[in-house]
Amino acid sequence: MAETAQLQVEICYATPDLQIRKPVRVDAGATVQQAIMQSGVMRECTAIDLTVCRVGIYGKLKTLDTVLRDQDRIEIYRPLIADPMDTRRRRVKKKG
Numbered sequence: 001m002a003e004t005a006q007l008q009v010e011i012c013y014a015t016p017d018l019q020i021r022k023p024v025r026v027d028a029g030a031t032v033q034q035a036i037m038q039s040g041v042m043r044e045c046t047a048i049d050l051t052v053c054r055v056g057i058y059g060k061l062k063t064l065d066t067v068l069r070d071q072d073r074i075e076i077y078r079p080l081i082a083d084p085m086d087t088r089r090r091r092v093k094k095k096g
Contacts, residue, residue: 004028009068011039013048013076020045032057032074033064041076052079 005028013020024039032055042048054077056062068074 007070009072011041011074030068032066
């Protein structure tokens with residue numbers, strides 16, 4: 001019986017009060033979503049909603065069905081609470 005190849009990946013999620021970095025071993029061919037579900041991070045932090053939160057690997061946006069490679073760092077991003085362009089415009093207006 002052949003042993004299934006395993007990959008080592010890391011799941012990352014942060015809020016102002018909480019930082020999670022979880023190493024996870026997954027089978028080769030696993031997707032971003034499968035690794036997140038397997039990690040248990042969604043049980044630890046119920047604020048994570050994969051229908052709203054975007055995900056990425058090393059800072060590049062990816063879809064939940066992206067197939068993983070060994071040593072990938074999966075990042076779960078929180079939704080923006082303010083539009084960055086509006087915030088920037090307000091700062092410029094305040095200075096000027």
